[in-house]
Amino acid sequence: MFFGSFGSENNKSFKTTRALRSLAERTCSARLDFAQLFRSSLSHASHMLQLDKVTTKYGAISALRDVSLTVQPGEVVGLIGPNGAGKTTLLNSVAGLLQPSGGTVTLNGDDVTGSEPENLLRQGLALVPEHRRIFIDLTVEENLKIGGATVSGHDRNRLLADMRQQFPVLQSKWTTRAGYLSGGEAQQLAIARALMAKPKLLMMDEPSLGLAPILVDMVFELIGSLKDNGVTLLVVEQNATRMLAASDRAYVMRSGQIVSEGSGEELLERTDLFESFVGGGTS
Amino acid sequence: MTPNNLFPNKQRDIGFSALGALGLFALLVGGGLAYQAIVGTGSAERLITTMLIDAIIVVGIQIYVGNTGVLSFGHVGFGAIAGYAFALFAITPEEKLKRIPDAPWGLVDVSLNPWLALLLATVICLVVAVIVGVGLARSGAESGAVAATVITLALLFVTHEVARNWPDVTGGDRAGLSFAIGGSLDGRIAIYIALLAALLVARWYAQSRSGRLAVAAREDNLAARAMGVNPLVQQMAALLISVAVVSVGAGLKVYEEGSILPDNFFFNYTLLTLVMLIVGGRNGVTGAVVGVIVMTAGRELTRRLGQDGYELFGIGLDDAPLDWIFRENLQTVFLGLSMLGFMIWRPSGLLDDWELDEWLHRRLNLPKTADEQPDSLTELEDVPQANLRVSDVDVRFGGFQALSGAGLEANSGEIVGLIGPNGAGKTTLVNVITGLVEPSAGSFEVNGHDATALAPFELARGGLVRTFQNLRLFGALTVRENVEVAAMIAQQHRTDRVLRDTDALIAEAGLWPLRDRRARELDYGNSRRLELARAAALSPAFLLLDEPTSGMSDEESLAMVEQVRHMAATVGAGVLVIDHDLAFITGISDRIYVLDQGRIIADGSPTDVQANPAVQAAYLGSTADA
Amino acid sequence: MIELAQNLIDGLGRGSIYALLALGVAVIFGVMHLLNFAHGEMITVSGYAAFWALNAGWSWTLIVPLILVVSVVTSLLIERLAFSRVRGASDFTLLLTSFGVHFLVSAVLLLYVSASVKNYPRPGWVADTWAVGSLRVEVFDTVVIVVTIITLLATTALLQRTMFGLALRAAAADFDTARLMGVRSNSVIRGAFALSGLLAGIAGVFWLMRAGSTNPTAGIDPMLKGVLAALIGGLGSLRGAVLGGFALGLAEVLLRSWLPNGLASLTEGVVFALIALLFIFRPGGLISVGHAERV
Numbered sequence A: 001m002f003f004g005s006f007g008s009e010n011n012k013s014f015k016t017t018r019a020l021r022s023l024a025e026r027t028c029s030a031r032l033d034f035a036q037l038f039r040s041s042l043s044h045a046s047h048m049l050q051l052d053k054v055t056t057k058y059g060a061i062s063a064l065r066d067v068s069l070t071v072q073p074g075e076v077v078g079l080i081g082p083n084g085a086g087k088t089t090l091l092n093s094v095a096g097l098l099q100p101s102g103g104t105v106t107l108n109g110d111d112v113t114g115s116e117p118e119n120l121l122r123q124g125l126a127l128v129p130e131h132r133r134i135f136i137d138l139t140v141e142e143n144l145k146i147g148g149a150t151v152s153g154h155d156r157n158r159l160l161a162d163m164r165q166q167f168p169v170l171q172s173k174w175t176t177r178a179g180y181l182s183g184g185e186a187q188q189l190a191i192a193r194a195l196m197a198k199p200k201l202l203m204m205d206e207p208s209l210g211l212a213p214i215l216v217d218m219v220f221e222l223i224g225s226l227k228d229n230g231v232t233l234l235v236v237e238q239n240a241t242r243m244l245a246a247s248d249r250a251y252v253m254r255s256g257q258i259v260s261e262g263s264g265e266e267l268l269e270r271t272d273l274f275e276s277f278v279g280g281g282t283s
Numbered sequence B: 001m002t003p004n005n006l007f008p009n010k011q012r013d014i015g016f017s018a019l020g021a022l023g024l025f026a027l028l029v030g031g032g033l034a035y036q037a038i039v040g041t042g043s044a045e046r047l048i049t050t051m052l053i054d055a056i057i058v059v060g061i062q063i064y065v066g067n068t069g070v071l072s073f074g075h076v077g078f079g080a081i082a083g084y085a086f087a088l089f090a091i092t093p094e095e096k097l098k099r100i101p102d103a104p105w106g107l108v109d110v111s112l113n114p115w116l117a118l119l120l121a122t123v124i125c126l127v128v129a130v131i132v133g134v135g136l137a138r139s140g141a142e143s144g145a146v147a148a149t150v151i152t153l154a155l156l157f158v159t160h161e162v163a164r165n166w167p168d169v170t171g172g173d174r175a176g177l178s179f180a181i182g183g184s185l186d187g188r189i190a191i192y193i194a195l196l197a198a199l200l201v202a203r204w205y206a207q208s209r210s211g212r213l214a215v216a217a218r219e220d221n222l223a224a225r226a227m228g229v230n231p232l233v234q235q236m237a238a239l240l241i242s243v244a245v246v247s248v249g250a251g252l253k254v255y256e257e258g259s260i261l262p263d264n265f266f267f268n269y270t271l272l273t274l275v276m277l278i279v280g281g282r283n284g285v286t287g288a289v290v291g292v293i294v295m296t297a298g299r300e301l302t303r304r305l306g307q308d309g310y311e312l313f314g315i316g317l318d319d320a321p322l323d324w325i326f327r328e329n330l331q332t333v334f335l336g337l338s339m340l341g342f343m344i345w346r347p348s349g350l351l352d353d354w355e356l357d358e359w360l361h362r363r364l365n366l367p368k369t370a371d372e373q374p375d376s377l378t379e380l381e382d383v384p385q386a387n388l389r390v391s392d393v394d395v396r397f398g399g400f401q402a403l404s405g406a407g408l409e410a411n412s413g414e415i416v417g418l419i420g421p422n423g424a425g426k427t428t429l430v431n432v433i434t435g436l437v438e439p440s441a442g443s444f445e446v447n448g449h450d451a452t453a454l455a456p457f458e459l460a461r462g463g464l465v466r467t468f469q470n471l472r473l474f475g476a477l478t479v480r481e482n483v484e485v486a487a488m489i490a491q492q493h494r495t496d497r498v499l500r501d502t503d504a505l506i507a508e509a510g511l512w513p514l515r516d517r518r519a520r521e522l523d524y525g526n527s528r529r530l531e532l533a534r535a536a537a538l539s540p541a542f543l544l545l546d547e548p549t550s551g552m553s554d555e556e557s558l559a560m561v562e563q564v565r566h567m568a569a570t571v572g573a574g575v576l577v578i579d580h581d582l583a584f585i586t587g588i589s590d591r592i593y594v595l596d597q598g599r600i601i602a603d604g605s606p607t608d609v610q611a612n613p614a615v616q617a618a619y620l621g622s623t624a625d626a
Numbered sequence C: 001m002i003e004l005a006q007n008l009i010d011g012l013g014r015g016s017i018y019a020l021l022a023l024g025v026a027v028i029f030g031v032m033h034l035l036n037f038a039h040g041e042m043i044t045v046s047g048y049a050a051f052w053a054l055n056a057g058w059s060w061t062l063i064v065p066l067i068l069v070v071s072v073v074t075s076l077l078i079e080r081l082a083f084s085r086v087r088g089a090s091d092f093t094l095l096l097t098s099f100g101v102h103f104l105v106s107a108v109l110l111l112y113v114s115a116s117v118k119n120y121p122r123p124g125w126v127a128d129t130w131a132v133g134s135l136r137v138e139v140f141d142t143v144v145i146v147v148t149i150i151t152l153l154a155t156t157a158l159l160q161r162t163m164f165g166l167a168l169r170a171a172a173a174d175f176d177t178a179r180l181m182g183v184r185s186n187s188v189i190r191g192a193f194a195l196s197g198l199l200a201g202i203a204g205v206f207w208l209m210r211a212g213s214t215n216p217t218a219g220i221d222p223m224l225k226g227v228l229a230a231l232i233g234g235l236g237s238l239r240g241a242v243l244g245g246f247a248l249g250l251a252e253v254l255l256r257s258w259l260p261n262g263l264a265s266l267t268e269g270v271v272f273a274l275i276a277l278l279f280i281f282r283p284g285g286l287i288s289v290g291h292a293e294r295v
Helices: A018-026 A035-039 A087-095 A117-122 A140-147 A153-166 A168-172 A183-195 A213-228 A240-246 A264-269 A273-278 B010-039 B042-068 B075-090 B093-099 B114-138 B146-165 B188-207 B209-219 B221-226 B231-257 B267-280 B285-313 B330-345 B356-364 B426-433 B456-461 B479-493 B502-508 B524-537 B554-571 B582-588 B606-611 B613-620 C002-032 C041-055 C060-081 C091-112 C139-161 C163-173 C175-180 C185-211 C220-232 C238-258 C261-281
Strands: A049-058 A061-071 A076-080 A102-107 A125-128 A201-205 A232-236 A249-254 A257-263 B387-397 B400-411 B415-419 B441-446 B464-466 B542-546 B574-579 B591-596 B599-604 C129-132 C135-138
Touching: A049 A087, A061 A087, A061 A102, A061 A257, A076 A087, A076 A240, A087 A117, A087 A125, A087 A201, A087 A232, A117 A125, A117 C175, A125 A183, A140 A153, A140 A183, A140 C163, A153 A168, A153 A183, A168 A183, A183 A201, A183 A213, A213 A232, A213 A240, A240 A264, A249 A264, A257 A264, B010 B042, B010 B188, B010 B285, B010 B356, B042 B075, B042 B188, B042 B209, B042 B231, B042 B267, B042 B285, B075 B114, B075 B146, B075 B231, B075 B267, B114 B146, B114 B231, B114 C261, B146 C091, B146 C261, B188 B209, B188 B231, B188 B285, B209 B221, B209 B231, B209 B479, B221 B231, B221 B456, B267 B285, B267 B330, B267 C091, B285 B330, B330 C091, B387 B426, B400 B415, B400 B426, B400 B441, B400 B574, B400 B599, B415 B426, B415 B554, B415 B582, B426 B464, B426 B542, B426 B574, B456 B464, B456 B479, B479 B502, B479 B524, B502 B524, B502 B554, B524 B542, B524 B554, B542 B554, B554 B574, B554 B582, B574 B582, B582 B606, B591 B606, B591 B613, B599 B606, B599 B613, B606 B613, C002 C135, C002 C139, C002 C163, C002 C185, C002 C220, C002 C238, C041 C060, C041 C091, C041 C185, C060 C185, C129 C139, C135 C139, C139 C163, C139 C185, C163 C175, C163 C185, C175 C185, C185 C220, C220 C238, C220 C261, C238 C261
Parallel strands: A076 A232, A076 A249, A125 A201, A201 A232, B415 B574, B415 B591, B464 B542, B542 B574
Antiparallel strands: A049 A061, A049 A102, A249 A257, B387 B400, B387 B441, B591 B599, C129 C135
């Protein structure tokens, strides 16, 4: 028939059985090797990303208030904090999905405040959005191709071959519609899709959200191995302990502001973390 | 507090809306008569007659489109039905013998007094409107719904096709029906009466219970349903009233034009009436009237410019440089440009929902019945017993299990907390209890009655009232009007409860100085407080609060705790509060349930729960080997 | 039996044109959520171009590409001048904007081009038929069906195999995420209008060949067919739009032959009433588009 799929046609039959799913997921090797692709793209500017007093509003509501942070090349930076603290708003403001009303965002020394997401990607910044937002009516391969929309055809084919190798789970579902993937597979696809753009800085929003514990392990292994490959990472994560363990540095957000900052180890040892994270001031 | 004391401000609204309607009537008729007197030609008189009739029809359309937000292309189709019905009843048998000798059902011999014909035509149109209205309701009409607009477009198209292809009755595409009638509608008198009635009805409807509920649903359909409003009923009411007004206008249009052809009530007239409506502002009657005046003037000016070019201004240039622009029918370009220009640069029109009577009321600064801050409310001593029990609820979205076997119980007078990390299924659980998500298994009961299959508005009327994580207020309505929407429902459906005065609730929420502000102008904290006051006005058995402090600073959260507790106590509601903020929840709750990955993993007193290692793990994340 | 077969072929011929029109409507709805009431204007404008060219002595061989070019350019111009300014506006605004464009284009043609109906010679072979057994098949219908099938296959290939097609499908599913992948919103929307204009142009070639005349409001009819067929198929679903086009063509032909004599001229009214019923019972169209409430 005409047209594989288009638009938001409903997808009703997700019938992968649990057994099949976990089998597929265990075959994932999270040890990636993209050395050639990413090492070369390391930046020479001192800050990869710098936010200076960024404020973002929804109507009259300030969801971010004077937020400043930096990410150095090669670092894994964690961003943790309670629901509603503004973490997703921060990532979306950097990625161009939201327009900051004040402050500046600098990427590799260029002021990119208020840039369009499609331009930011071309400057090396990719976002794996909250809830993954893979294209469920497109096949795995097509999702990856879209991810590589900005690279040359030659590079895209090479990257596709790489992804096939590095994500065996995806390889086995190469021509399946992405709507049929399980949560863990979908998360791998979302990350692989973002890698297709050869980003210098990869931002991830809640990569472990809604995943079973074994898959959460997989996500953190993946984060580690991306770091080994020289990808700079800024990760929003609700699984604070795991995130801090995986971070070089981390920021804690609350009510639209950054309330603490430090190396992952420092923050892990802070006894007041639980308090500052899950609330406070009211008891 | 007796229920009829709920709205201290209701009286003035009705009186003033009549005054507003009179003012608009004076504007249209006075302006029209003045123009006629100055120009003094027969064509000026016809222009004004046309304007007044257009005003009736546009005001009629405004009643539906303005109050419900559903774009209708079909009202001119209703006009066609009314127009033909009127013509068929009113035209003399001799004329009908000439034009439509083969008309069925003895139509040829019918000859009614035009007033009676107008009435009958309106009734027929209303019957069709009921059928169309049921269709619109079934399609799930809501503000801006494309499906609903398509149905109205179908009505326009079908009436046009029938009119063209049923010459036995309609006189067909070319000849149509022309007028020779038995009685008279006494010149302008009928138009004046109909216009005044249309304006009164439109303003009255906007102020009526149904009108306000329809506008609430226009602003936020989901929030309206969650407040116990059934938008479909209000939309039907708006449709019927609107169609009645349009029918009368259409009958008068046919009468004044002296004939009817299928194309008189098709795309061109639809465009004209819609342009008039949106140029002035579709959300207000004043806007509709101003749109009619502005577009009539603009259309006449461009028509004359097209005819006479520069000579219109007494400049007789040969080879005038812009002569090529001034062509016959220039007004059609003007209409198209107006439509586009307003949609692009000012979609809410010149006046938006500004109303003459409301402005008058503010200007005259009349002694307001309720302009003193009400006394604070005392907490109820006698809390009515109520019980909410959720058992073994499963919810699946596609392959994702959002809830598995979740259950909880809450009683009146109690504050129950529900916490869990992001994605745990908290909002899904509230969505189940408020009818927005159907569980794939399990059930919930209110006071022992199964409520699983009820619609959101029925659950709200039954006493389960929620707030929304991402704030859903009726943005164009004032603070007061937001709360009054809930109070109107309470007055009808929560009569067994103690109902609180709306102004007192507003004051209690700390919003008294902001009572006449539009909800969309409020800042975050105040918006949250308004949502709480609005929910409390329904006097719920249970208040379900979805993240009432998300995005608030610590001080604001602290104040919110007290406000939630007090507000619930004044209306005797039990509270189920969702939050991720453990400190907030422990500060407010008597008991706490902890949800993680769709399951209740712990419940008990705040101290028990806080000390529970499983809870800490769920919150801070398990360690690798956990 | 012969009559039924005859009707089926006629219906497929009509349906082919409708399918091309509907596909264009669906492409635009997919990326912009805009129900394009101005979709017929490409045909109106190309009709005048064809009339002018025929008078200037061009042959149909040259006029066919002319129509395609004019149609694409008109589509892009309309996007540039009107629709690009209301991107992301409410459905109410989008609907009225396209309604306004439709009227403005007809009004401008009426005033500044010609108020009268312009007749032009149709290509000679339009009226030819050939016999297949006892069936009489119009050459025209045959050409229409063949060209449509080729066009649909080419469009499928475009959407499946090219980066542009992929970007279009991704943007239709989730515009923001597509932009995060580097898909430029301007290119994808303009590309969609170009594709939609091209499809309308191909349909327009046949439409104009058969009509033999044009006038300022000639676009209403093809626009309505395209919009209706897209609605039948469930707006935004390309496959649905194509099916909707064929369904509409067949329904028209079959209703015309089945309805009693007096009512046959009401065919279009009946079709529209059926569509209203369809929308009442299935607001998403035949191929229902999922609609979840977000809280």
